[in-house]
Amino acid sequence: MFILEVNPLVLPDIGLVFWNTIAFVVLLVVLGKFAWKPMLKAISERENGIEEALLQADKMKAEIATMQSENEALLAKAREERATLIKEAKEASDKMVAEAKEKAKSEYDKILADAQLAITQQKNAALTDVKNQVGTLVIEVAEKVLRKELSNKADQESYIKQLADGVKLN
Amino acid sequence: MSFLRIKTLLVAGFSLLAVLSVTKSFANETAMDSAKKEKEFNVTETILEHIKDDHSWHLWGDKSIHLPVILKTSKGVEVFSSAKLVDEHHEPIVYKGNFDYKLIEGKLKIVNEQGTIDEVANKQLLDISITKNVASLFVSVFIILVVFLTAASAYKKTGVTSAPKGLQSFMEPIVLFVRDDLAIPNIGKKKYAKFMPFLLTVFFLILTNNFLGLIPFFPGGANVSGNIAFTMMLAVCVFIVVNLSANKNYWEHIFWMPGMHWSMKLFLAPIELIGVFTKPISLMIRLFANITAGHILVLSLICIIFIFKTIFASAIAVPFAVFIGVIECLVAFLQAYIFTMLTAMYIGMANEEHHHDHAHEAHH
Amino acid sequence: MVGSIAAIGAGLAAIGAGIGIGQIGKGAVEGISRQPEAANDIRSSMIVAAAFVEAVALFAVVVALLGNGG
Numbered sequence: 187m188f189i190l191e192v193n194p195l196v197l198p199d200i201g202l203v204f205w206n207t208i209a210f211v212v213l214l215v216v217l218g219k220f221a222w223k224p225m226l227k228a229i230s231e232r233e234n235g236i237e238e239a240l241l242q243a244d245k246m247k248a249e250i251a252t253m254q255s256e257n258e259a260l261l262a263k264a265r266e267e268r269a270t271l272i273k274e275a276k277e278a279s280d281k282m283v284a285e286a287k288e289k290a291k292s293e294y295d296k297i298l299a300d301a302q303l304a305i306t307q308q309k310n311a312a313l314t315d316v317k318n319q320v321g322t323l324v325i326e327v328a329e330k331v332l333r334k335e336l337s338n339k340a341d342q343e344s345y346i347k348q349l350a351d352g353v354k355l356n
Numbered sequence: 357m358s359f360l361r362i363k364t365l366l367v368a369g370f371s372l373l374a375v376l377s378v379t380k381s382f383a384n385e386t387a388m389d390s391a392k393k394e395k396e397f398n399v400t401e402t403i404l405e406h407i408k409d410d411h412s413w414h415l416w417g418d419k420s421i422h423l424p425v426i427l428k429t430s431k432g433v434e435v436f437s438s439a440k441l442v443d444e445h446h447e448p449i450v451y452k453g454n455f456d457y458k459l460i461e462g463k464l465k466i467v468n469e470q471g472t473i474d475e476v477a478n479k480q481l482l483d484i485s486i487t488k489n490v491a492s493l494f495v496s497v498f499i500i501l502v503v504f505l506t507a508a509s510a511y512k513k514t515g516v517t518s519a520p521k522g523l524q525s526f527m528e529p530i531v532l533f534v535r536d537d538l539a540i541p542n543i544g545k546k547k548y549a550k551f552m553p554f555l556l557t558v559f560f561l562i563l564t565n566n567f568l569g570l571i572p573f574f575p576g577g578a579n580v581s582g583n584i585a586f587t588m589m590l591a592v593c594v595f596i597v598v599n600l601s602a603n604k605n606y607w608e609h610i611f612w613m614p615g616m617h618w619s620m621k622l623f624l625a626p627i628e629l630i631g632v633f634t635k636p637i638s639l640m641i642r643l644f645a646n647i648t649a650g651h652i653l654v655l656s657l658i659c660i661i662f663i664f665k666t667i668f669a670s671a672i673a674v675p676f677a678v679f680i681g682v683i684e685c686l687v688a689f690l691q692a693y694i695f696t697m698l699t700a701m702y703i704g705m706a707n708e709e710h711h712h713d714h715a716h717e718a719h720h
Numbered sequence: 721m722v723g724s725i726a727a728i729g730a731g732l733a734a735i736g737a738g739i740g741i742g743q744i745g746k747g748a749v750e751g752i753s754r755q756p757e758a759a760n761d762i763r764s765s766m767i768v769a770a771a772f773v774e775a776v777a778l779f780a781v782v783v784a785l786l787g788n789g790g
Contacts, residue, residue, distance in 0.1 A: 698768075
């Protein structure tokens with residue numbers, strides 16, 4: 187009794203079920219083959235493309251970054267090299283200057299020493315010479331004095347005095 | 357100021373027109389009613405008539421398309437126009453084909469000479485007529501085919517790298533929505549691709565029919581997605597897809613729930629087995645009842661005008677009907693969304709890999 | 721008579737569903753206000769839960785229709 191009173195709204199009509207099934211199957215097959223497949227494929231392809239592009243961009247970025255860091259490293263290295271070169275050059279020049287100075291000084295010292303030596307030698311020679319001459323003079327004077335002494339005693343004495351005054355060893 | 361004046365004029369003009377036409381139709385009605393001894397206005401009958409299927413598709417006034425009737429009886433297949441089933445006043449008459457056919461409460465039945473239903477002959481009657489719902493379904497199928505074949509051909513034409521244009525750009529986000537919000541979260545990234553065509557077809561078929569049903573005049577006006585035959589067919593398809601794709605793990609969870617005492621397992625098995633059937637049945641009833649309820653609501657509000665038999669009732673009825681109509685637009689989308697999402701969820705449950713035990717442990 | 725009783729039954733079911741959907745909405749709004757960043761997840765689960773609750777009310781309507789033959 188209860189079932190007989192069922193509202194026609196909740197009773198599926200067999201003809202409708204039939205046509206609905208046909209429509210749905212047709213839609214599923216046709217769309218599945220000609221619409222969903224190309225659409226989904228295209229969408230996923232595009233997504234893959236975008237993803238790949240992004241990955242590539244990231245890779246490029248990383249590459250650029252490494253290149254930059256490499257460049258920087260190179261630059262730093264070059265700078266360092268330059269600095270060392272300059273330093274070395276400076277050192278070398280300093281060394282050369284110092285050496286030259288040293289050499290000049292030693293030369294100068296040597297020359298000075300030589301000069302002093304020569305001066306001393308000459309002085310000694312001169313002194314010796316003076317001594318010799320003084321000796322000779324003394325002897326001459328003594329000779330003269332001795333000769334004079336024999337003639338005049340007073341004169342002799344003054345003369346000796348005169349001579350003695352005259353002979354002053356420097 | 358001039359705008360206000362034009363508006364007032366327009367309002368006045370429309371009210372005049374409305375009042376005139378209504379009085380005219382009332383005049384006609386009263387003339388007819390006096391002839392027919394005051395036929396009472398029955399709300400339930402009127403609403404059900406609008407919601408039910410029909411053999412002709414009403415256009416306007418007394419113009420309607422008479423759809424073909426296709427019958428398979430014990431005497432073979434028979435095709436004739438439904439115009440032969442009604443007289444010029446749209447009253448059902450007997451058509452004499454292989455049997456005597458008559459429309460009884462909108463349904464075609466075989467009648468005998470006395471004009472009563474021949475139960476024995478009706479058992480063999482298979483009515484696969486192109487009714488209003490079927491015709492509307494064909495319209496929706498046609499729309500879907502045109503829209504998506506055009507959209508899909510755009511991919512071939514412009515290639516995949518260029519940005520989508522026109523129809524393609526309108527449909528692609530919806531397709532992506534079905535994929536990213538319905539399929540992938542519920543089925544999983546590994547297996548979703550296989551079910552995408554089914555989910556997309558279900559989604560767009562429901563969506564198109566929901567919206568076509570909301571249009572009150574010719575290309576719409578039918579109640580396809582609010583018809584239990586339509587939802588039943590979809591539910592059966594979901595049932596088939598879910599259970600055919602189900603893996604061993606799923607059946608194990610139904611018949612012999614792991615991690616339970618054996619008595620509990622025996623107790624759970626019938627419940628789970630019933631669950632296999634109630635899932636698609638709930639899908640069927642949800643869609644059917646939601647859409648039908650929406651149609652009944654709008655029609656009831658419009659019927660207020662005819663119950664009170666005054667044009668002024670429309671001041672309340674029409675804004676409410678518009679409001680409900682807007683909500684129905686949301687419901688039309690929401691129901692397609694929920695149907696597809698639950699389908700995806702059931703498919704996902706049937707295809708779950710064997711990591712359930714870990715999930716159980718994680719919950720405790 | 722059957723129709724009236726069916727209408728009462730449908731009305732009772734509507735009360736239950738109304739309370740249920742109200743609870744769902746309340747929970748969702750509270751959840752969203754507490755965690756606005758999870759709004760999208762909460763919204764979709766809310767819709768699904770509401771659909772389940774609503775389905776119960778609609779089952780009642782269908783049962784009412786079953787007993788209320790045309």
